[in-house]
Amino acid sequence: MNKFIYLNNSGTSYHKPDVCASSFSKAFGLTPKDLWSEVETIREEFQNIFNIPESHTTLFTNGCTAGINILLNSMDWNPKDCIISTGMEHYACTGTIDSLVQNAGVIHKIVPYHPNNIFCFDTYESLLTENNVKLLVCCHGSNLTGDVFPIKKIAKMAHLHGALVLVDFAQTAGIIPINVRELEADLCAFTGHKGLHGPLGVGIISIDSRVKLARSPATCDFSKRTCQTSLSFCDIGSVNTPAIIALGATCKWLFEKFPQGTRVKTIDTFQLLIEKLEKLPLNIFYTQDAKTNLPVVSFVPKNGLLQDLVKLLFAGGFYVGSGQLCAPLAQKSLDTENTGVLRISSSIFNTQKEILDLIEYLRNCLMTV
Secondary structure: OOOOEEEEOOOOOOOOOHHHHHHHHHHOOOOHHHHHHHHHHHHHHHHHHOOOOOOEEEEEEOOHHHHHHHHHHHEOOOOOOEEEEEOOOOHHHHHHHHHHHHHHOOEEEEEOOEOOEOOOHHHHHHHHHHOOEEEEEEEOEOOOOOOEOOHHHHHHHHHHOOOEEEEEOOOOOOOOOOOHHHHOOOEEEEEOOOOOOOOOOOEEEEEEOOOOEOOOOOOEEEOOEEEOOOOOOOOOOOOOHHHHHHHHHHHHHHHHHOOOOOHHHHHHHHHHHHHHHOOOOEEEEOOOOOOOOOOEEEEEEOOOOHHHHHHHHHHOOEEEEEEOOOOHHHHHHOOOOOOOEEEEEOOOOOOHHHHHHHHHHHHHHHHHO
């Protein structure tokens, strides 16, 4: 297979800037003192990039899924505490919530998703009023449809009812502007290997000091930082420090080029993709537009032969996402839980020619299956 066009950036970014590999290798030559000095500098830079409040403890993790698990499992849960989520959450959230339902007696309520109303505020208001809601869990952006959820409004309503807010920024970090202070998120989870174009195996979490945790507070001094929040995890000696160094270098590269995120670079290419897809015999799951959506779209062929189509695309050198895509709840919301979807998620490294090549090949495939 000579052609290779990568279109699965919502899963993980494939193209990395040169500084990602070079800084990763350079990290192995640093002394422990210099290594952790670099890590602490990157921690501060990350807090500044996303305007994470000073009241938050920020820690590096092995990824967003690991981070969400840490945050949810560290909270102080009582029977009949309620968690509200959207209908589009990743399994990183819903899997852990299901465990809390089974083992801690927590109640899980869902704000249903509809393409014409991605977040029903009337239903949300009712759920906040009728239940003992401790936490609202919401992805900032969907990994299937590219919808961007109105976090600020969602968080304000949660806080009015005494609930906390956990936001999954896996799909949006590096792509659209994120201001944690303005969004009023209490708990946050990020990953480095998607929109930030960093390496695998590194993520970031932050948690506000007012969040009540299951463990007694403890402090540990390292370098110039004192951690006052007792999570079930500490990043000292527990994370991939060369990957953190690489992520720091990649973030510097990315935000120097795209201070407001990379979506500004992908709008024209992604709009072309949507316009061409709409002319093919597909059921498309995409609700906004290229200027407000993430560069993500999912679909199924109207003849239902999804897996045959996926095999043909791979054979032609087009690397796409397909199947459940780690989002069974979202698949249920789209009524695709039995089939899955085919997902195309582009990046700054994709060209309009690649999109046109994809569309032409896809058109021929649809005539074949």
